Every structure is written in structure tokens, then in C-alpha cells.
Amino acid sequence: MATSLPPLDGVFAALAHPARRAMVERLVRGEAATGELAERHEMTLSAVLQHLEVLRSAGVVASEKRGRVRVFRLRPEVLEGANRWFADQQARFWKAGLAAMDAALKEKDRG
Amino acid sequence: MATSLPPLDGVFAALAHPARRAMVERLVRGEAATGELAERHEMTLSAVLQHLEVLRSAGVVASEKRGRVRVFRLRPEVLEGANRWFADQQARFWKAGLAAMDAALKEKDRG
DNA sequence: TCAATGGTGAAGTGATTGCTTGACTATCGG
DNA sequence: CCGATAGTCAAGCAATCACTTCACCATTGA
Numbered sequence: 678m679a680t681s682l683p684p685l686d687g688v689f690a691a692l693a694h695p696a697r698r699a700m701v702e703r704l705v706r707g708e709a710a711t712g713e714l715a716e717r718h719e720m721t722l723s724a725v726l727q728h729l730e731v732l733r734s735a736g737v738v739a740s741e742k743r744g745r746v747r748v749f750r751l752r753p754e755v756l757e758g759a760n761r762w763f764a765d766q767q768a769r770f771w772k773a774g775l776a777a778m779d780a781a782l783k784e785k786d787r788g
Numbered sequence: 789m790a791t792s793l794p795p796l797d798g799v800f801a802a803l804a805h806p807a808r809r810a811m812v813e814r815l816v817r818g819e820a821a822t823g824e825l826a827e828r829h830e831m832t833l834s835a836v837l838q839h840l841e842v843l844r845s846a847g848v849v850a851s852e853k854r855g856r857v858r859v860f861r862l863r864p865e866v867l868e869g870a871n872r873w874f875a876d877q878q879a880r881f882w883k884a885g886l887a888a889m890d891a892a893l894k895e896k897d898r899g
Numbered sequence: 900t901c902a903a904t905g906g907t908g909a910a911g912t913g914a915t916t917g918c919t920t921g922a923c924t925a926t927c928g929g
Numbered sequence: 930c931c932g933a934t935a936g937t938c939a940a941g942c943a944a945t946c947a948c949t950t951c952a953c954c955a956t957t958g959a
Contacts, residue, residue, distance in 0.1 A: 686806060695797060698873075702880075705877045723908090723951095724948055745904070756874055760874040766813065766816045767871065773816065773817045807917095831917090831919090835917070837936075837938095855926060856925060
């Protein structure tokens with residue numbers, strides 16, 4: 678059975694910030710150290726670290742210390758989980774739309 | 789050409805709150821009035837209204853006033869847009885994984 | 900061993916969030 | 930026109946967010 682995924686609240690909140698999405702977009706290509714993740718952003722290392730902590734505590738990334746470098750990697754199953762929420766909603770929307778269309782047709786028949 | 793979608797920042801932030809996700813989950817089944825959307829939640833109508841305003845300004849829902857009732861409906865293309873971000877990341881993750889595996893195999897060959 | 904490199908932690912600040920209360924407006928049914 | 934129904938607006942407040950600064954610790958490489 679699947680390990681339970683972290684709650685969507687945190688995942689969506691983590692992804693709501695462009696800097697954090699950028700970090701995820703980088704990590705999707707493979708692991709990276711704190712410093713490398715900081716490079717592209719015009720903010721202090723400290724701020725970057727705090728964003729990474731948000732991602733970590735939301736369960737989106739994991740990290741590991743290698744020597745004096747901390748390496749981050751993505752936890753793809755979490756993206757998968759968030760994606761599933763959208764898929765569910767879209768499926769229900771589609772289904773409700775079909776049902777409504779059906780009802781409208783029957784209505785027309787009777788009228 | 790596609791009408792440009794609202795920025796992901798707002799969409800994800802809007803979906804980060806369980807009450808707002810619940811509202812979206814309701815609206816997926818069809819339009820609903822303010823009052824109906826408030827029913828399930830243990831908070832004042834005022835609070836619900838503020839959540840709906842967050843969803844509206846993020847572009848997730850639209851509303852229309854019909855008599856003394858305000859009716860909300862989902863804007864499904866926005867969910868679609870957010871979903872696409874996940875799909876993109878997952879595709880890149882997959883691709884990077886394949887590339888890494890490939891590199892590892894070549895490495896082994898040479899070694 | 901010591902300086903450079905790479906990362907941590909804690910405190911402080913202004914802005915934003917998620918609520919509440921309470922006064923108010925608009926529409927419908929009679 | 931009157932009362933009930935449905936929604937709206939604005940203050941106010943505690944908690945959280947997105948930073949900054951600055952002091953600090955841990956590894957590495959000469």
C-alpha cells in the first residue's frame with residue numbers, strides 16, 4: 678500500500694510562491710545543493726533556506742547532508758498526489774456536464 | 789489563441805485552504821449560491837464570502853447576481869492550467885530520470 | 900591550524916491572512 | 930409598504946509569511 682501523502686494544504690501553499698516553484702522546477706532535473714538553488718534568486722541565502730524549509734515541511738522535497746553541502750531532491754509522488762486532486766475535479770466536472778446536457782435534452786423532448 | 793490564464797501564484801494560494809477546496813469540489817458539480825456554499829462550513833457567512841472573494845480574484849470562479857442571490861460557477865480552464873504545470877514537471881522529471889539512467893549505463897560500459 | 904567556503908539559527912519587521920462582530924443594503928412574497 | 934431572506938462592507942485582531950541582518954558552526958584544503 679502507498680505511504681500516505683502529505684496534506685494538500687501544505688503542498689499547494691508551498692507551490693503558491695514563484696521562488697519555490699522555481700526551485701521545484703530546478704529539482705525536477707535532478708538533485709541540487711542549497712547554494713545552487715540560491716543562485717538564480719535575488720535574495721539572501723537565509724531567505725532561500727527558509728523557502729526550502731517550507732518545501733521540506735510540506736513534503737515536496739527531501740534533503741541530505743553530504744560533507745559541508747546539503748543536497749535536495751524532489752519527492753515526485755507528492756506532485757503526483759496534487760495532480761490527482763485536479764484530475765478528480767476535472768473528471769467530476771466533465772461528468773456533471775454530461776449529466777446536465779442529458780437532462781436538458783430530456784427537458785426539450787418533453788417540452 | 790488561448791485567453792491567458794490567471795497566474796499560478798494566486799491559483800495555488802487559493803487552493804491551499806481546505807474550505808476553498810471544498811467550495812471548488814462543490815462547484816465542480818454545478819453552480820451554487822453563496823448560501824449553499826456556506827452551509828457545510830462552521831464559519832460566518834462573512835468569512836465564506838471572503839473565501840469566495842479569494843477564489844474569484846484568483847480567477848478560479850466567476851459569479852453573477854441573479855435577483856437577491858449571487859450564483860458562483862467554476863472556471864474549469866483554470867484548473868486545467870494548474871494541472872498542466874504538474875504534468876510539465878512530471879514529464880521533465882521522467883525525462884531527466886531516463887537520461888540519468890542512460891548515463892549510468894554508459895558509465896558502466898566504460899568502467 | 901587557520902582561512903575560506905557552505906550552511907544554520909534566531910530575532911525583528913512590515914504585510915497579508917483568516918477570521919469575528921456588527922451595521923447596512925437589496926430583493927422577494929404577501 | 931413590511932418583514933423575512935440573502936448578501937455586502939468595514940473595522941479590528943491574532944497569527945502567519947516573506948523577508949532582512951547578523952552572529953554562529955562545520956568541512957575542506959592549503
